[in-house]
Structures are given as C-alpha cells and as structure tokens.
Amino acid sequence: MTNIKFFSGEQIPLEMHKVRIVQKLTLPPIERRLEAITEAGNNTFLLKNRDVFLDMLTDSGTNAMSDRQQAAMLIADDSYAGSETFIRLESRLKELFGKKYFLPTHQGRACENIISQALVKPGSVVPMNYHFTTTQSHINLNGGKVEEVITDAALETTSDNPFKGNIDIDKLNGVIETNGEDKIAFVRMEAGTNLIGGQPFSLENLSQVRKVCDKYGLILVLDASLLADNLYFIKTREEKCKSMSIREITLKIASLSDVIYFSGRKLGCARGGGICTSDKKLFEKMREFIPLYEGFLTYGGMSVREMEAMAVGLEETMDEDMISQGPKFIEFMTNELAKKGVPVITPAGGLGCHLNAMEFVNHIPQNEYPAGALAVALYIISGIRGMERGTLSEQRNPDGSEKLANMELVRLAMPRRVFTLSQVKFAVDRITWLHENRKTIEGLKFVEEPKILRFFFGRLKPVSNWQEKLVKQFKKDFGDSL
Ligand code: F0G
Numbered sequence: 001m002t003n004i005k006f007f008s009g010e011q012i013p014l015e016m017h018k019v020r021i022v023q024k025l026t027l028p029p030i031e032r033r034l035e036a037i038t039e040a041g042n043n044t045f046l047l048k049n050r051d052v053f054l055d056m057l058t059d060s061g062t063n064a065m066s067d068r069q070q071a072a073m074l075i076a077d078d079s080y081a082g083s084e085t086f087i088r089l090e091s092r093l094k095e096l097f098g099k100k101y102f103l104p105t106h107q108g109r110a111c112e113n114i115i116s117q118a119l120v121k122p123g124s125v126v127p128m129n130y131h132f133t134t135t136q137s138h139i140n141l142n143g144g145k146v147e148e149v150i151t152d153a154a155l156e157t158t159s160d161n162p163f164k165g166n167i168d169i170d171k172l173n174g175v176i177e178t179n180g181e182d183k184i185a186f187v188r189m190e191a192g193t194n195l196i197g198g199q200p201f202s203l204e205n206l207s208q209v210r211k212v213c214d215k216y217g218l219i220l221v222l223d224a225s226l227l228a229d230n231l232y233f234i235k236t237r238e239e240k241c242k243s244m245s246i247r248e249i250t251l252k253i254a255s256l257s258d259v260i261y262f263s264g265r266k267l268g269c270a271r272g273g274g275i276c277t278s279d280k281k282l283f284e285k286m287r288e289f290i291p292l293y294e295g296f297l298t299y300g301g302m303s304v305r306e307m308e309a310m311a312v313g314l315e316e317t318m319d320e321d322m323i324s325q326g327p328k329f330i331e332f333m334t335n336e337l338a339k340k341g342v343p344v345i346t347p348a349g350g351l352g353c354h355l356n357a358m359e360f361v362n363h364i365p366q367n368e369y370p371a372g373a374l375a376v377a378l379y380i381i382s383g384i385r386g387m388e389r390g391t392l393s394e395q396r397n398p399d400g401s402e403k404l405a406n407m408e409l410v411r412l413a414m415p416r417r418v419f420t421l422s423q424v425k426f427a428v429d430r431i432t433w434l435h436e437n438r439k440t441i442e443g444l445k446f447v448e449e450p451k452i453l454r455f456f457f458g459r460l461k462p463v464s465n466w467q468e469k470l471v472k473q474f475k476k477d478f479g480d481s482l
Pocket of ligand 1: 057058059060107108109110132134190194223226227262263264265272273
C-alpha cells in the first residue's frame with residue numbers, strides 16, 4: 001500500500017485517484033427538507049435523490065467506476081447465450097476464487113434465494129456470524145431459521161477488537177450439537193458483517209469454522225458482498241497476513257469456503273451478482289433455478305456492460321490502494337466524531353460510519369425506532385441520507401410483538417471514491433451539532449407497515465411536533481445557511 005506521511009504530522013486519508021466525471025449536487029433549504037421527509041413517510045428509502053445532498057444510504061451500486069471499468073463496457077458482447085463477456089467474467093472469477101463453476105445472478109439477494117431454495121428445508125437451521133436482512137428473509141421463506149453465533153464482543157459498541165465479525169466456535173459447536181448436524185442446512189460466514197457496523201472476520205477464525213464444518217460434514221457458504229473491506233482489514237490487522245498479498249488472502253479465503261456468493265453492486269463496483277463453487281452436485285442443483293428466476297446461464301439477469309465492468313472491478317479489488325479508500329475515509333469520519341463525543345461504533349469498520357443511536361438518543365424507547373428517528377433528524381438538518389439499521393429493519397415476531405434489535409444504528413455508507421474529504425467534514429460538523437441538540441429528537445410510529453422487509457417501503461410519522469422544533473433550533477444557530 002502506498003505509504004505517505006504528512007510533514008504536519010496530520011493523519012488524513014489521501015485519495016489515490018482523480019475525479020474525471022462529476023455530478024452536480026444541490027442542498028435544498030431546511031423547509032424543503034422537512035417537507036420532503038414528510039412526503040417520504042419519514043423513511044429515508046422513500047426520499048427522492050433530488051432532495052438529497054450527500055447520499056450515504058448505501059454503497060450498493062453507488063461506488064464510482066474507474067476509467068478502465070467504463071472502457072470495458074464498450075467491448076461488451078451482446079448475445080443471449082455464450083457471450084464472450086460471460087467467458088471473461090467467468091475466467092476472472094475462476095482466477096480470483098479458484099472455483100470451477102460460476103452462476104450469474106441479477107444481484108446478491110438472488111443468490112440467497114437460489115442457495116436457500118437448494119439447501120434450506122422446513123426445520124433447517126443456518127448458523128452464521130450475523131444475519132443480513134434479505135438473507136434471513138430467504139431462509140425463513142424456505143422454512144428455515146437463522147442462528148447467530150457471533151462472539152459476545154461483536155455487540156460491544158465501543159471496542160478495540162479488530163475482528164468483531166468472527167464466529168464464536170463454541171457457540172457454533174453448541175448449535176450443531178443441539179440441533180443435530182442433519183438439521184444444519186449450511187454454515188454462513190458474512191464478510192464485513194453488515195448489520196453490526198461492517199466488522200470483519202479474521203482468516204484464522206474462518207479456518208477454525210472450516211474445521212468445524214469438516215468435523216460435521218457441513219457446507220460453508222461465504223457471503224463475499226463486502227469482501228473488499230474484509231480483505232483490507234485482514235491484511236492490515238491480522239499479524240500473520242501482513243506479508244500476504246490481497247490476491248493470496250482472497251485465494252485462501254476461497255479455498256476454505258464451499259460456496260461463495262456476492263452482490264456485484266458492492267464487490268466489483270458494478271451491478272449484478274453471482275455464485276461460485278467447485279461442488280458439481282450443488283452447482284447442478286442451483287443451476288436449475290437460474291433460467292427460472294434470473295435469465296439464461298450466461299447473463300443471469302445482468303446487463304453485459306455491467307458484467308464487463310464487474311470483471312475489471314473484481315481485478316481492481318486486488319489493488320490495496322483501491323480497497324483501502326473506503327475504510328480509510330470511514331476511519332477518518334469515525335475518529336473525528338468520536339473525538340467530539342458522538343457515539344459511534346468502534347473500531348471503524350468497512351461499508352460506512354455507524355452512529356450508535358441507542359446512546360445518541362437514549363431517551364427514545366426502542367419501540368419508537370431511535371435509529372429511524374435519528375436518520376430522519378440528520379436528513380432534516382443536513383440533507384444527508386443515511387439508513388436505519390435497528391428495530392425498524394427487523395421483522396415482527398410471529399405473535400406480532402416487536403423484535404427489538406441488538407443494536408440501533410444509523411449507517412452512513414461511504415460509497416467508494418464518491419465523496420471528498422470536505423464533504424465528510426461537513427457531515428461531521430452537522431452530526432456534531434445534532435448531537436448537541438439531541439434532546440429535541442423524539443420517536444416515530446408506523447402509519448403503513450408492510451409485513452416483510454418493512455424498512456424498505458413502510459411509512460411513519462413523528463410521535464409529536466419535534467421536527468418543527470428541530471428546524472427552529474437549526475435556524476436559530478445557522479441563520480440563512482443551508
Ligand atoms: N449480503 C450482504 C452482506 C449485503 O450487504 C447485501 C446488500 C446483500 C447480501 C444483498 O445484495 O443488494 O445485491 O441484493 N446490501 C445492501 C446494503 C442492500 O445497502 O447494505 P443485493
């Protein structure tokens with residue numbers, strides 16, 4: 001990795017790319033922002049991008065492409081079957097992961113649908129470090145249930161544990177013994193564990209999980225959607241891996257996994273997804289679903305242009321300068337906020353900076369969605385769109401009661417190579433103001449609540465007129481400033 005010291009001693013991340021295409025941004029006045037979030041049912045997913053200044057909702061499909069990725073799109077080979085584009089993407093994946101077979105899908109959750117349909121039966125159990133929303137829904141839809149076997153350290157919000165995404169081996173053994181190995185559909189390891197703050201697993205831990213899978217004859221499935229960040233953390237935080245190249249670490253991780261699936265909206269900085277395996281029987285079983293749900297076997301619902309961009313993006317993921325950009329910006333933002341006393345998840349992970357709403361707005365009860373309310377408040381006072389990752393992102397229990405989340409987070413995603421350091425500093429400034437004025441924020445309640453994945457399109461309203469009060473306070477402190 002490029003090592004650059006500053007004469008001033010200052011520690012700031014330095015971009016190892018230059019910007020050659022730009023998109024104009026606008027910051028609407030606070031009155032419009034209040035109107036926009038009301039129209040959006042107090043759900044940041046339902047905001048229109050024209051009302052958003054910094055879109056930190058997600059890094060999914062929003063990473064900046066490189067010039068080489070854009071160039072590759074021009075040579076895409078359009079054909080329903082047997083396109084050269086597919087062959088190029090397939091051979092890139094074979095080279096990086098060393099797996100014999102590749103099944104293309106339109107995005108990550110499509111892989112989850114196929115893997116779950118192939119392996120999960122009613123009564124199945126799937127142990128994993130932590131669930132992801134769509135993963136859990138697909139497992140549940142097929143009659144299975146998720147068992148999280150993450151280490152206790154993972155749920156400590158402030159920590160210096162470098163690998164909070166690790167599986168607790170004793171807990172994993174326990175779940176297998178309790179349920180019997182016949183009931184275990186597969187063991188799932190998620191790279192860059194999304195819902196607990198983009199936290200990585202270590203290579204050492206993955207090796208131990210592999211041993212458990214071997215002992216019981218279980219399939220190990222890797223969700224590699226956030227692998228790029230996890231690779232960077234293994235390289236920089238795991239002593240034994242410091243001398244390994246990113247390519248070597250990737251191959252090692254892949255060799256320990258039976259099935260690798262990914263969202264190409266994250267890994268590879270394009271849009272699409274795919275499943276890789278060397279298990280012929282499993283490949284044949286999963287293959288049947290591709291033409292049914294995705295498209296023909298050589299495009300799986302993806303555009304050939306995106307496939308070309310993905311093939312180049314995957315290769316660029318082996319470049320340490322490229323994969324360090326996200327984590328370094330996230331670390332900068334997290335540390336700046338922590339210095340100002342704002343509760344954030346530490347150590348900084350991948351994916352984005354995570355505000356700890358449980359503490360930030362500890363006066364809001366969990367059934368009034370503190371993280372949802374904080375995400376809405378942040379949008380109103382800054383035009384920054386984040387994402388609720390807490391109770392609102394959970395599904396109710398079968399008896400209709402709220403399933404209170406372990407963590408209440410507002411995720412401020414850092415799409416790679418998209419934002420500049422001054423934009424990040426603006427975010428830090430506004431979040432710090434909001435923290436000082438946090439007592440004004442109150443909760444939300446549902447007006448329309450979908451049964452499945454309610455956070456995507458549910459509509460809510462504030463429990464009181466706290467939003468008008470927040471606008472007043474903002475105007476008092478900032479005057480005419482946007
Ligand atoms: N697995 C992980 C770890 C993810 O983060 C995602 C998507 C998926 C699977 C599903 O992939 O979106 O291509 O269907 N995460 C996005 C996010 C939605 O915003 O974090 P997908």
